[in-house]
Amino acid sequence: MNIFVINSGSSSIKYQLFHSESAEPVCSGLVERIGLGDSLIKHTVFINGEEKVTKLELDIPDHEAGMFEVEKLLVQPGIAVVHNPDDINVVGHRIVHGGETLTQTTIITEEVKEKIKQLYPLAPLHNPGHIKGIEVAQSIFKKATQVAVFDTAFHQTMPEKAYRYAIPDNFYKDYGIRVYGFHGISHKYVSGRAIEHLQKPDAKIITIHLGNGCSMAAVNAGKCIDTSMGLTPLDGLIMGTRSGNIDASVLLYLIEQQGYDAAELTSLLNKKSGMFGLTGYSDMRDITKMINEGSDAAALAYEMYAYRIRKFIGAYSAAMNGLDAIVFTAGVGENDALVREMACHDMDFMGIQISTEENAQRKPGLRDVSASQSKVKVLVIPTNEELEIAKQCKALLQN
């Protein structure tokens, strides 16, 4: 079975092609900086233990354009991984918001598409792109079964005290207003890897997913008990373009006193805030450059970003009554040593000690960057949402 996995994030498309019998991909790729003007595609084909890398620099305005570029690469002479798109049997899609009705991996039908569309207002940066991705995939991979794997599913184990908001009951009952949580495919994958590494099935773990979107989860014995994103992927940590936690009164003030409307506020908080709002850039590589050039605004933004993470580490340690490991993952978490250092320094009272030397190294794979005396392990674990999605597709279709 050939399983092609599409993971569209807010700024990127990641993809991998798997033969169902192996966890090693046949090819993998990343389309990044979508919509920023200077997009990049890195496409890697794995043949007999060797890697053939193709890099393209071009302007990719949106996710649909990105998917058509990817299709060309899959069948491109010299690096083709399939003769023809009909050789793909299954396409697994990461879907950010499944709401309260789409809680398990499922085959995509017209009804499932309709439900994903109904959730557009709750995941405005993601679900519309997913539907485009599904439609493009249906037009390219005509013979494949299309499967949806939800970011919200892993968080369904949260207790009610964690997922309810303190507003009247009917808002939950009538409108489904509650904490859903996101990046669940990634939190599940990296917490699973951490449990294996620690050889401790009942480990208390905090997973910190720092991509363009950022979230944390408290994972106790493999089950999520709390997470930082809420009804939508806007809450919690400071992100590339999203504000994270903010007093709801800020919105009321802007509506009542400054005449803002809903569309302006949606755009303000989702697209113009976070690191972009503070520095003019959403990509941490650009902001690091600003810091090196002496920008005070960039330095403050970094401090705010790391400080928010520290507060959640404290909260989740309390929620679990202990902590065995902290896991950093995703674009920023895997690559940005300064963020990890700032988030973990001066936490020795909690048994958290990061090794500055280990942390500064660039190495592939799972890494332990804690100091030898640290009671809590600080781990960097590359996420692999695509592998997790492929596994879930396989499990669904074999049952």
Ligand SMILES: Nc1ncnc2c1ncn2[C@@H]1O[C@H](COP(=O)(O)OP(=O)(O)O)[C@@H](O)[C@H]1O
């Ligand atoms: N080498 C790097 N150093 C610092 N940050 C990086 C590096 N590579 C990627 N990033 C950060 O990772 C982000 C993308 O993370 P990713 O998990 O791919 O995002 P998403 O899935 O949310 O689109 C980029 O916006 C950038 O901030």
Ligand SMILES: CC(=O)OP(=O)(O)O
């Ligand atoms: C849910 C979410 O924010 O996803 P991403 O980080 O991929 O944009």
Ligand SMILES: [Mg+2]
């Ligand atoms: Mg992502």
